Structure formats: structure tokens, C-alpha cells
Amino acid sequence: MLNIVIFGAPGCGKGTQSELIVGKYHLYHISTGSVLRTEMEKQTELGKSAKEQIEKGHLVSDDLMIKMLADILESNTNEKGFIFDGFPRTIAQGEALDRLLRSKNESITAVLNLDVEEEILIKRLLKRGEAQSRCDDTPETISKRLEVYKAQTEPLIAYYKKQGKLFTIKGDKLVEDVSENIRETLDRLIYQSK
Ligand code: AMP
Numbered sequence: 288m289l290n291i292v293i294f295g296a297p298g299c300g301k302g303t304q305s306e307l308i309v310g311k312y313h314l315y316h317i318s319t320g321s322v323l324r325t326e327m328e329k330q331t332e333l334g335k336s337a338k339e340q341i342e343k344g345h346l347v348s349d350d351l352m353i354k355m356l357a358d359i360l361e362s363n364t365n366e367k368g369f370i371f372d373g374f375p376r377t378i379a380q381g382e383a384l385d386r387l388l389r390s391k392n393e394s395i396t397a398v399l400n401l402d403v404e405e406e407i408l409i410k411r412l413l414k415r416g417e418a419q420s421r422c423d424d425t426p427e428t429i430s431k432r433l434e435v436y437k438a439q440t441e442p443l444i445a446y447y448k449k450q451g452k453l454f455t456i457k458g459d460k461l462v463e464d465v466s467e468n469i470r471e472t473l474d475r476l477i478y479q480s481k
Contacts, residue, residue: 289368295401298408315366344431401458
């Protein structure tokens with residue numbers, strides 16, 4: 288089973304790149320940000336409590352997120368593999384994901400770290416804000432999200448490096464070129480595991 292984490296700062300292309308590889312590798316795409324946006328639209332309790340944090344550029348609490356991820360895994364037991372997009376975002380979430388997978392005799396196969404310079408991230412997020420009117424792609428929220436990424440999410444790079452699972456891919460190239468690099472990395476991993 289392939290269990291891939293697609294990792295990186297806001298605007299690095301996690302969602303776009305996930306969509307481009309799910310078909311080839313038969314992965315079920317779990318985007319915690321999209322799940323939260325759907326909950327906000329439906330105005331569920333989870334959606335309402337997440338909205339406040341998302342609009343400020345803060346993270347939703349680890350407790351809520353870990354419970355949400357556990358529920359998603361529980362209701363998709365027949366999948367052949369997963370791509371985790373936007374989760375984990377803290378060390379506590381990373382540890383929880385390891386525990387959840389271990390309880391199913393599974394583990395993370397690889398973490399694809401999409402590396403993009405901050406200046407490009409900001410440009411992309413502002414453009415997306417105009418095109419999709421996402422409540423958190425505003426100039427103030429963008430800088431808060433980048434700050435939160437550095438403080439709370441970036442430490443996961445060392446966490447996965449230590450486990451020998453980190454693969455860094457330049458994410459500032461053309462979408463197709465980044466996708467090609469991702470496919471090469473995954474194909475190599477699959478070949479080596481045979
Ligand atoms: P994304 O679409 O992945 O950029 O997520 C949008 C927003 O949802 C983030 O800025 C967070 O406020 C929230 N969010 C998504 N995933 C998580 C997570 N794993 N932990 C905490 N907050 C999250």
C-alpha cells in the first residue's frame with residue numbers, strides 16, 4: 288500500500304499535484320483543507336469552529352484534526368493507498384498519523400516536500416485569492432499562514448528526514464515538470480520495494 292504525504296507551505300501546489308497523480312497510483316486523496324471548506328459551507332459544528340481559525344490563518348486544533356483524519360481512514364478501509372494533502376501540519380499530527388497507520392499495520396511510504404520560495408508562494412496565493420475567492424487567500428491571512436507554517440509545520444521536515452522518508456522536489460517549475468519529478472520519485476520507490 289502506498290501512503291504518501293504531500294508536504295509544503297501554503298501555495299506550493301499540494302492540491303494540484305495530488306490531483307495529477309491519484310489516478311496513476313490508485314490513491315485516495317485526503318485534503319483536510321477541502322474537507323474543512325465543505326464543512327464550513329454546510330455550516331456544521333466542525334465547520335463553524337474551523338471557520339474562525341481558518342479566516343485568521345491559524346491552524347484548527349490538533350484534537351479536531353486528528354479525530355477528523357481517523358474518521359476518514361475508518362470510512363475508507365478498502366482503498367489501495369492514500370495521499371495526505373494538508374495533514375500532518377504539526378508534530379503532534381505527524382505522530383498521530385504514524386500511530387493510526389501502525390494500528391492498521393501500515394506506515395508512511397514517502398513524504399514529498401514541494402519546495403517553493405516564499406516570494407513565489409505569496410504571488411500564487413494572491414492570484415488564487417482573486418480567482419477562487421477563498422476566505423484565507425487575503426494578504427494579511429497569507430502572511431499569517433506562512434508564519435504558522437514556519438513555526439508549526441516546517442519542523443515536520445526534520446521529523447520525516449530522521450525517518451529517511453523525505454523527498455524534496457523543486458515546486459517552482461511548470462506544473463507538468465513538477466508532476467514528472469514526483470512520478471519519477473514514486474516510480475523509483477515502487478521499483479526499489481519490489
Ligand atoms: P489548506 O487548504 O490545506 O491550505 O487548508 C486551509 C486551512 O484549513 C489551513 O490554513 C488551516 O487553517 C486549516 N487546516 C487544514 N488542514 C489542517 C490541519 N491538518 N491542521 C490544522 N489546520 C488545518
